Amino acid sequence: MQDKSDLHPGAILVVDDNSGVLTAAKLFLKRHFTQVETERNPENLPVLLANMRYDVILLDMNFTKDRSSGKEGFFWLERILQVDPSAVVILITAYGDVEMAVQAIKGGATDFVLKPWENEKLLATLFSAMKLRASKVENDELKAKQKGLAIAHNDAIPEILGNSTAMRKVFETINRVAKTEANVLILGENGTGKELVAQAIHQQSNRTNEHFVKVDLGAITETLFESELFGHVKGAFTDARDDRPGRFEAANRGTIFLDEIGNLTAGLQAKLLSALQNRMVTRVGSNQARPIDVRVISATNMPLYEMVKDRSFRQDLLYRINTIEIHLPSLRERAEDILLLAEHFLQLYNRKYNRNISNISAALKKALLAYPWPGNVRELQHAMERAVIMARDSGTLQPDDFMLGSNHSLESEAALNAATMNLEDMERETILKAIKKHQGNISEASKELGLTRASLYRRLEKYGI
């Protein structure tokens, strides 16, 4: 008996009305694959397919009833693909039927083998078919997941709110560019809604049924970058146990969202530029370039134009990604939106935490308007969530209920100081307090402020802290 662990995992179905062919196929294939089934009567296919997902189906083109036209083969191929559009079907054809087989490939078959087959050739064909099946299944799962996420997303309605002139302009631009194929660069501070805008563009685009794949370039290490973005083949490096597509392939026909693009090192900028220019990616360890069709939306909170001047960002890469630019204003630049967003988050968290706080007191409104919001909408959202949870009584939310980054109540600190401090002073104060509260732990402080570590560090530098 053969040790099962030597076998390649995979389920194969062979459909042929010649029992000799079936026996030979089964004997041979069972030595290589974990599951091999055979079927003489194609009429049983619907039942078989309903009960089992086969990785590869070997299908005879010419059943006895209709010896030479291949009509039955075409018919069954179509039926299989109806049941499982990702099915991988290999046709078994007789010598001389090659033209017909080519036609069948156009109709959705993956490959064909000639009868009588050479075992080694059949095996090679099956192995590559298995790989194709694996990537189809992975793609299906990803799509299903994405759809699930999108639905969950719609449920939560992360609609982009804003009544300010600046935000109206942003909405107008989104409407105008979404349906085009233009690459979009979104600039704005942390927490201003860059990801939300990227999602909105994808949702309104012609690619809406395909994947929206986000890559946080700030979080990818230099060594992982290539494999993460472009994929790798088995054995390319120590941990590469299987072939794996990268994020660009996962986003094929859809949209890729390159977040924190300003954080890329010079070497990585060159690699990304080359992929975007050639519209091709090459998996690490392979020399086969694969074409990709993706729309690129990038975002950063870094001053890319200044970085081009001081040569820390490539101009040619900037021109690749900035066909359309969207500037998201900071929250303090659109004070008109502060109360609108505050009310929105109040209702959102009322529902979430089963509370019934009906409004925001005039004093708190004043304080919210005076605060500089270094972490922008995200900071307001977090602060509102905390307030809804912590508020002592239902009814009206008061300044005392409201803790900001510093964890001091608005009334006692920010609101009183607002009259005498300018925005930068206030931001510096807020940051100092957060750092003090977390005893110098930058990760914790940045979390509380709604900033990334990188942007907190930039501010520390700016304020000489």
Ligand SMILES: Nc1ncnc2c1ncn2[C@@H]1O[C@H](COP(=O)(O)OP(=O)(O)OP(=O)(O)O)[C@@H](O)[C@H]1O
């Ligand atoms: N205009 C808006 N209306 C409603 N919610 C918003 C708005 N802008 C941002 N938000 C919310 O604020 C949070 C932060 O938004 P988002 O992640 O899109 O910001 P970002 O600019 O991409 O942040 P970062 O630069 O830190 O990645 C999210 O929860 C988002 O839903």
